[in-house]
Amino acid sequence: MTDRSAPPLFHTVICDLLGIRYPILQGAMQGGGGVELVAAVSEAGGLGVLPTFGGTDAKLRADIAAVRSRTGKRFGVNIMPMGAGIAERCAATCIELGVPIVTTGRADPGEKLVHRLKAAGIVVVSVIPTVDHARRMEAEGVDAVVASGTEAGGHVGTVATLPLVPLVVDAVKIPVLAAGGIGDARGFLAAFALGAVGVQMGTRFMATEESDLNAWGRAQLLAMRETDTIVTRAMTGATVRCIRTAEIVAYEAALARGADAAELTELKRLVRGSRYDGDKSGRRQSAAGQVAGMIHEVVPVRVLIEEMVAEAARLAARMGGIARGE
Ligand SMILES: Cc1cc2nc3c(=O)[nH]c(=O)nc-3n(C[C@H](O)[C@H](O)[C@H](O)COP(=O)(O)O)c2cc1C
Incomplete structure (x- = not known):
């Protein structure tokens, strides 16, 4: 002290x-x-x-x-x-x-x-x-x-x-x-x-x-390595660094292969859904920085x-x- x-x-x-x-x-x-x-x-x-x-x-x-x-x-x-x-x-x-x-x-x-x-x-x-x-x-x-x-x-x-x-x-x-x-x-x-x-x-x-x-985010933070974040526009439209999840990886992959607007919108909905609605495990997407690897x-x-x-x-x-x- x-x-x-x-x-x-x-x-x-x-x-x-x-x-x-x-x-x-x-x-x-x-x-x-x-x-x-x-x-x-x-x-x-x-x-x-x-x-x-x-x-x-x-x-x-x-x-x-x-x-x-x-x-x-x-x-x-x-x-x-x-x-x-x-x-x-x-x-x-x-x-x-x-x-x-x-x-x-x-x-x-x-x-x-x-x-x-x-x-x-x-x-x-x-x-x-x-x-x-x-x-x-x-x-x-x-x-x-x-x-x-x-x-x-x-x-x-x-x-x-x-x-x-x-x-x-x-x-x-x-x-x-x-x-x-x-x-x-x-x-x-x-x-x-x-x-x-x-x-x-x-x-x-x-x-x-x-x-x-939320509990899911806390568990992620403690387990994350420095490579476990990803920068995406799927959350707000601007570039946001967040916890790397399967939903964001899928969105970024679709973007890279030139997927059409309807598919991107649906994938974005899944990313944002996992952020705002949560599911039974209390999962909710969160922004996080690379320093998560040190926590x-x-x-x-x-x-x-x-x-x-x-x-x-x-x-x-x-x-x-x-x-x-x-
Ligand atoms: C979950 C989360 C939400 C954030 N939301 C905002 C926000 O609403 N407004 C803002 O100006 N910055 C926001 N930030 C950025 C932080 O205020 C801060 O500048 C940033 O986290 C510093 O980098 P660090 O995460 O490496 O410590 C957010 C960051 C995180 C991790």
Whole structure:
């Protein structure tokens, strides 16, 4: 356990900007990160972030109230600009309810929306997959960006975390966090070596006691190797990295052999069906990143965060020895 009287380990500008103890964001996860996870991450000193993708306004309001009933700490809400008017509706609710931090995922939500959030005093953090996208978000006035590599679970681009983070750090003046493939102290520390001031993790947080990932997904996460994810458009129409399942493999194979639209639609329905409806085994398709291959146990969020930070501090001390040739 960390000595709470000592200054927090790895305190960076992002901790001050977001009002958190550790520079660790829990990436919003539709289907993997409900109110219990969000509250637990914020309580443990990171930033929990609520997903809104695919949800109603009533659900967002209920989720915000539920998080507030569990923690007095700051948390964020994620806005995904997918679908007409949805981002605007989520933004309006965040403003009305005084949500302090909004993250944006997948695409540029537009300058107008960023200005509206900023004018309401909300800190805006955008997840970006390329240098150009990072520059655009900086120009629109966001406070920080999360450079998310193709290793990540959820919507992904094509550039890996290792080159993406330093490229973005060199391209913008606002703080940069790293995401994609971070699951333990080694990845956490590597993010700082790349110039990031913090990390965003998704997949690792799904394998915690507080996440709402279904039993099938949990079992998958613990059994998966690093090769057991697949990037597909079958889930949302955009490229999403998820757990490799027979339904997605069948869809991708049909796509590769030039199957007609009717067949692809049916295969997509099976992929999405396995995601949304579940079956008797509790099976529900889920996004997941390559870091799933490193996950071997389900732990409480506080243990995950405190042990990762403490181990990273020990590692950092050892790195000093390596640099000195010891
Ligand atoms: C199951 C799942 C659902 C996700 N849903 C969202 C989402 O709704 N909005 C978003 O911006 N990012 C979403 N993401 C991306 C995460 O917020 C985070 O950026 C990503 O998981 C980081 O990479 P990692 O999985 O390697 O840790 C999702 C990721 C996962 C694994």
